[in-house]
Amino acid sequence: MLRAAVRWLTARPGVTLRPHSTVRSVFTGSGRIVLDSGEVLRGDLALLAGGPWTRRLAAAPVTLYRQTMLYLGRPAGGDRWDGAPAAGGLGREGRGWVLPPGAGTLLKLSSDTVCRPVEDTDSRGEDQQPHLDRLAAEGILPDLDRYPTAGVRVCHYTADAATGGPLLAPVTPGLWTRAACGGSGFSTAPLVAERIVQAVKEAA
Numbered sequence: 001m002l003r004a005a006v007r008w009l010t011a012r013p014g015v016t017l018r019p020h021s022t023v024r025s026v027f028t029g030s031g032r033i034v035l036d037s038g039e040v041l042r043g044d045l046a047l048l049a050g051g052p053w054t055r056r057l058a059a060a061p062v063t064l065y066r067q068t069m070l071y072l073g074r075p076a077g078g079d080r081w082d083g084a085p086a087a088g089g090l091g092r093e094g095r096g097w098v099l100p101p102g103a104g105t106l107l108k109l110s111s112d113t114v115c116r117p118v119e120d121t122d123s124r125g126e127d128q129q130p131h132l133d134r135l136a137a138e139g140i141l142p143d144l145d146r147y148p149t150a151g152v153r154v155c156h157y158t159a160d161a162a163t164g165g166p167l168l169a170p171v172t173p174g175l176w177t178r179a180a181c182g183g184s185g186f187s188t189a190p191l192v193a194e195r196i197v198q199a200v201k202e203a204a
C-alpha cells in the first residue's frame with residue numbers, strides 16, 4: 001500500500017519526495033525544515049507527522065506511550081490457529097488481545113494494561129519482566145505455558161495529551177503536527193489524510 005502511494009505521489013506534478021532524508025530540526029515559528037545534510041526547506045506550512053518521534057522535533061502536546069508485546073511460536077498441535085481471527089477484550093481485565101500466527105508470522109499478544117506513558121522511544125535498560133508477568137497473570141491465553149516464547153518487543157504510540165485521541169493541530173501558524181494514535185493508524189489513514197487536507201484548506 002505504501003509503495004503504491006509513493007508511485008502515485010511521484011507521478012503528481014508539484015510533489016517532490018525526499019526519501020532517506022533525516023530532519024535534524026524544525027523551526028516552529030516559520031516551519032522551516034533543516035535536513036541532516038544542512039539543506040533548508042521552506043514552505044507556506046509544514047506538517048510534522050513524525051509518529052512516536054514527534055516530540056524530538058517539536059514541542060507538540062502529545063503523550064508518548066510504550067507497550068510490551070510478546071511473540072509466541074505455536075504450541076504442539078497448534079493447528080487450531082489456522083484461519084483464526086484477531087481477538088480483543090481478552091483476559092481477566094478484558095483488555096488483552098491476540099493476533100494469530102499466519103503466513104510464517106508469530107502469534108502476537110499484549111494488553112492495554114501494559115501500555116504506559118514514557119519520556120522517549122529509547123527503551124534500552126528498561127526491565128520488561130514486570131510487564132510480562134502482568135500479561136501472564138491476566139490469563140489472555142489460559143494455556144500460555146504451552147507456547148514457546150519467540151521474542152519480546154516494545155512498540156510506541158503517541159496521543160493527544162489532553163484527550164488521549166489523535167492530534168491534528170497547529171503548534172504555530174507555520175507548523176502543524178499530526179501525531180499518530182493507538183494501534184489503528186493504518187486502517188484510519190485515508191480518513192486522517194482527508195481530514196488533514198480539509199483542515200489545511202480551511203486554514204488557507
Ligand SMILES: Cc1cc2nc3c(=O)[nH]c(=O)nc-3n(C[C@H](O)[C@H](O)[C@H](O)COP(=O)(O)OP(=O)(O)OC[C@H]3O[C@@H](n4cnc5c(N)ncnc54)[C@H](O)[C@@H]3O)c2cc1C
Pocket residue numbers: 021022023024049050051052053057155156178179180181182183184185186187188
Ligand atoms: C507494533 C505495531 C503494530 C501495529 N499494528 C497496526 C495494525 O494492525 N493496524 C493499524 O491500523 N495500525 C497498526 N499500528 C499503528 C500504525 O502503525 C500507526 O498508527 C501508523 O504507522 C501511524 O502512521 P504515521 O505516518 O502517523 O506515523 P509513523 O508510521 O510512525 O511514521 C513516522 C515516520 O516519521 C519518520 N521520522 C521520524 N523522525 C524523523 C526525522 N527526524 N527525520 C525523518 N523522518 C523521521 C519515521 O522514520 C517514520 O517513518 C501498529 C503500530 C505498532 C507499533
